[in-house]
Amino acid sequence: MNRALTSLGALLLALGVVGLIVAVASPELGPPALLLLASTFLLAFGLMLTLYGLSRPDPEVTTVGGWFGSAEENLLRREHAGGERPPDRRYLPSPRESVHCVGCYTIIPSTVLQCPRCARARRCESCGRPLFFLAGAVRCAPCIKDEVYCSCPRLAHHSAGPGRRRPAGA
Numbered sequence: 001m002n003r004a005l006t007s008l009g010a011l012l013l014a015l016g017v018v019g020l021i022v023a024v025a026s027p028e029l030g031p032p033a034l035l036l037l038a039s040t041f042l043l044a045f046g047l048m049l050t051l052y053g054l055s056r057p058d059p060e061v062t063t064v065g066g067w068f069g070s071a072e073e074n075l076l077r078r079e080h081a082g083g084e085r086p087p088d089r090r091y092l093p094s095p096r097e098s099v100h101c102v103g104c105y106t107i108i109p110s111t112v113l114q115c116p117r118c119a120r121a122r123r124c125e126s127c128g129r130p131l132f133f134l135a136g137a138v139r140c141a142p143c144i145k146d147e148v149y150c151s152c153p154r155l156a157h158h159s160a161g162p163g164r165r166r167p168a169g170a
Helices: 003-025 033-056 070-083
Strands: 129-132 137-140
Touching: 003 033
Parallel strands: none
Antiparallel strands: 129 137
16 A cells, blocks of 8 residues: 555545535535535545555555655665676576586586596586585585585686697696
8 A cells, every 4th residue: 555645645535525515514605616616526536546545555665666666675776786786596507407518518417427428527617626426416525515506716717628638647
């Protein structure tokens, strides 16, 4: 319920009722036709505005910002305008999502440690360290989290793809 619109509508509704009572009770105050017309208009407009205000959501609890929106939402928008916004959780990758092999670009399921094609060990997508079976799942060893949620410091990624040779003995 939008309290501002409902209160304004109730005030106009009350003014319309008072105007009708005055027009009927004492016709010597002025031309009754004009007073009846004005109070009937106020009564109709007040009823319409009250019903409209009752059907509208309260702007203080919505996520709509701006002039008619929530003051808290405007404050949050100003805070996030200068800095970087946190990532939207809906678009983050899942811990069960398949990954590609660094060497042969084959899709590796999330529950497998080695590439089924070239038998290369999987490395964490975030920090580049080897993955292990820990607590019944494939996880990054230093932080013991799924690779999507890895909080290890980032290492320099050295691609060992098909166009790059590995040194002998490595």
